[in-house]
Amino acid sequence: MTQSYKMVTARDVAELADVSVSTVGRALADDPRISAKTISRVKEVASRLGYVGNLPARQMRGAKSNLIGLMLPDIRNYFYATIAEALSDCCSANGYQLALSIANDPETEARHVTELISARAAGIVIVPTAQPKRETRDLLNNFPHVQLLRRVDTYNSAWFGINDEESLCEGTKHLLNLGHRRIAYVGGSLELSTGNARRAGFRRAFAESGIEPDEAIEIFGPPSSAQFGANAVTELLNRPNPPTALITGTIRVTQAILEILHQMKISVPEDLSVVGFGDAPEFKWWGSGLTTLRMPIEDLATTCGLWFLHHIASERPTNQQHSSVATATLVVRGSTAPLSH
């Protein structure tokens, strides 16, 4: 059985209601010039036929799209899932629709950006990849968009993020204050604005505490790879002189680390103090609770969404210098303890 899904057009409605196409359009828009009974007749026919207006056609007539592109590196990451939900709610409340693109590399990113622009989306909310293609930059710079979390400074757009440097600095100081010196930082690639800032925070903590970072260890890797985190920790703990404390720089690494430490049966905080980046709900009950840097990620996404949608709706340009920074909170739980000599 080959049923084809033929869409009902305004013309179909017009013929059945015995009026012109424009009357159909006006009736469905409740145009006051159309008589009440014509309106009701047209509406009746339309609903009987299951007529749904053709948005592409409307867009050609200048109607604005209701599509907001959201480009994320990873949706299983709790961070990004939270963002997706917050933005979805935001869009939904304002009559927009979220188009989700998952892109982890610059090529996929470029393809998706092109597609969204081709679809004439209303705008794009993007967590950029580390080294976007020039093509992507040129396209985005001429299209309404806003950057979330990561920031690429060749984009002329607004940015909503967290105070990465300050956060890592605070987390590291917590460990320093507990007496730790051989502290390992396992974070995301330095090619990312976030990776860079977080590393800077790690270093600043030593500097501001007046402590030589000669025992500090820094390891970087792809931010969305669980494997990288696992490998890094294994390697660290197998060193002749393993670190006494560990702080992570991405959520994915945090999750990987929790799993591997559990597998390796490492005693936390006895053998190793751990500060985790981000705050997925399960961190509360990992071992005796994971000390974390909690980010107000939902607020951030909502703020970003509201700002962006408002600017789009009022046709304000989004290529401003606007930037908004949320601050992380250190949540101390059982995974960090004073260094025992």
Next chain:
Amino acid sequence: MTQSYKMVTARDVAELADVSVSTVGRALADDPRISAKTISRVKEVASRLGYVGNLPARQMRGAKSNLIGLMLPDIRNYFYATIAEALSDCCSANGYQLALSIANDPETEARHVTELISARAAGIVIVPTAQPKRETRDLLNNFPHVQLLRRVDTYNSAWFGINDEESLCEGTKHLLNLGHRRIAYVGGSLELSTGNARRAGFRRAFAESGIEPDEAIEIFGPPSSAQFGANAVTELLNRPNPPTALITGTIRVTQAILEILHQMKISVPEDLSVVGFGDAPEFKWWGSGLTTLRMPIEDLATTCGLWFLHHIASERPTNQQHSSVATATLVVRGSTAPLSH
């Protein structure tokens, strides 16, 4: 500064390249009738101007949309995040683009379905709400779509899900075999196909084991509410005669329960054996490990996506009786133990 984002049209390219609009179209499509040098000149101008074809206009000429709607009740749920990612990959690999809609109630669902149809999406993958509106049903039944996980039988579409009844039955039998009799089942609403089937499985386990379910306890609630799960458990454990074992019927309830049991400092499995529905990564290291019903959710989503995209691309109707059922596996960890008298 009010910069507007004016889109470049084929006409702009045509004028600058000093050819007609149709030549531009043909050149960009590598039409063999156009001379090599014209092609390269047009392409050069197009890329210099940042021309991106207008999809809405193309759609009016019969081009098929590349938009696949995905309707989920909740994206922070690991289950659904996994589905979103799997489908996104699937779409991406086949030139489609995912439009994510989060709808938890029939009204929002109806709105989003209408919007997707209005945008003339290529098709819709839906996890339906419990009681969809008649309007939604009429629209969907005349539009390419497929149901995932939950099944509404007034939709004439294919369905990809898991063997809910069998899964719960297996999990419950595990508890029965360990000697438990006062077993509580906390699951999703009976209005959902899944909630119904899972409850049936719970009951069947008693029947097939020849055990009277006179001590069995059943509690139902909204599947996406963490609060419901927490309340249910609190109430259960405060009873004069609390259950000795607990099995959950939704992921969200499982997560809520893990948190509340941890908070209440309940000894698992000494005071309570627990079987969790679903298998988020963190379940491995909850206490001494959570015994779970593991679902091959990623496979399921991928299978569904491939089937659906293939049918859409080949313009085959998707309103078939096709259904595909994946099976859950019981993963025994530390949270279940023999009943101690």
Next chain:
DNA sequence: ATGAAAGCGCTAACAA
């Protein structure tokens, strides 16, 4: 090898 013109479904300006 290229251009002119029609038409996709819709809305809005102009007629009646």
Next chain:
DNA sequence: TTGTTAGCGCTTTCAT
């Protein structure tokens, strides 16, 4: 109060 017409940006005849 309603109909007629033009045109949005594109592809595709049909013409040259």
